[in-house]
Amino acid sequence: MLTALLVAAGLALPGVAVFLRSSTMPPAPPVTGSPSPSAAEPTFPERVSRPLPILPEQVERTRALIEDESLPPPERSDAALLLLDAHWVRERWxxxxxxxxRISQLELxxxxxRLPAEQARWTRIMALWNLREWDSMMQDGEVFLRLYPNSLMASSVELQMRNVVHTREYEAQCRKxxxxxxxxxxQQAAQDIAEKEKRGEPTAPIHRKLAxxxxxxxxxxxxxxxxxxxxxxxxxxxAGSTPVELNEYRDARGLEIRALIGLRRYSEARKLLAGFQASDPEGEPRTSAGAIVNGLPADAEE
Known part of the structure; x- marks a missing residue:
């Protein structure tokens, strides 16, 4: 059942978080068998949780902190984890x-x-899932399992790798x-059109239905x-000339917007939605396009 739900979700709209969506930070993994710090290593006091870098300038400053080799390594680790958490929360896949x-390459x-490199590889795999970049996700998943076989996050990586296989199979079957x-x-439309032409009747409704x-x-x-x-x-x-045809036209407008969201073309989707609402305020609520567009984070990446 879980696999089926994830497959269905993964085939929906990538603007919506698919796996382990949360309004909080990603779960912190427990220690996964790495050696504990020796007595000779320095210890650091607990820090007060800092706000996540949400704004673009905050993100850039945090990236600079991560790369600043003059800073104590724990501070760079803190910055790295904050940046990963911020992207996760905002669905900036x-x-x-x-x-x-980048963070996975740093020995922080x-x-x-939480080990930054381990967390970075795991969250990158989940980001690639949401981006539907499945070849890259499978490659990264294999690397993760090789590097961190005892990680409690390994099971979620294995699950997502299986889901890629199931999703591809499901998608191929759906295409067929x-x-x-x-x-x-x-075939049916061709027969109906031929019969109506023989009787001299209009065929436009059949063409419309097929389209x-x-x-x-x-x-x-x-x-x-x-x-x-x-x-x-x-x-x-x-829009046609009847209430039924008008609603069909409205449905097509809504599905066009949903398709743009599925393609991560959010700016176009927002523009079309605004035009839909302005030109047909009674018709737009008939579709779910408005709710989906409005549910996107303001800084959702295309």
Whole structure:
């Protein structure tokens, strides 16, 4: 059941955290078998928790602290963990993947029971999952398991690696199912059009229905296909002349916005949503596009 839920979530909208989403910092792993500090090593007092670097200038200052070799190593570790936590909380997956890769290369000491390199590799793997960069995620997962076989985070890495396999299989099957659905619909539409042409009846409603199906079938999973088809539907058929056709047009507008979110094209999605709300304030609530766009962090990365 868990795998199925994660697969379903992973195929949804990458602007929404998929795995272990939390409004707090990532869970701190326990000590994983690394040697305890010897008596000769210095000890450091507990620090008061500092606010996470959220603003761009705070992020840049924190990156500078991490790279500053003149600072005591524990301070650099503290900064590294704060930066990873900030990216996680704000769902800045691209920054998390990039900074996680850099921090994993630094030999920083454990700070408050968290080893920066281990935490960086783990959070980078989760970021790559959310970015659907599965080849890179699988490679990083293998490295993590080799470097930290006793980590309590190893089980979550193994789970995500299995989920990649299941997700790819599921996606491949869905592509086949979608293709078959559309093939049958097109075959039926061709027959219906031929019959109506013989009787001299209009065929536009059949074309419209088929175009809408091409928009709705890939929605939620195959974002580029949905975007292309939903835009074509709006261009070719518009709002129609009946309440039913108007609602179909509204649905296509909502699915276009959802597809843009799935493609991480958030600026375009926000712009289209604003236009939708301005031109059709009664129709936009019919879709869930507004709720999804408004649920994105303000600084969500494209």
């Amino acid at each position: 691209r920054s998390l993947a990039r900074d996680g890769e 000491p454990r700070f408050k029971d 199912d979608n293709a078959e659905t559309l093939r049958k619909a097109e 809408l199906l091409r928009c709705t079938v890939p929605a939620g999973m195959f974002h580029q296909e949905a975007l292309t088809a939903c835009r074509a539907f709006q261009k070719d058929f518009g």
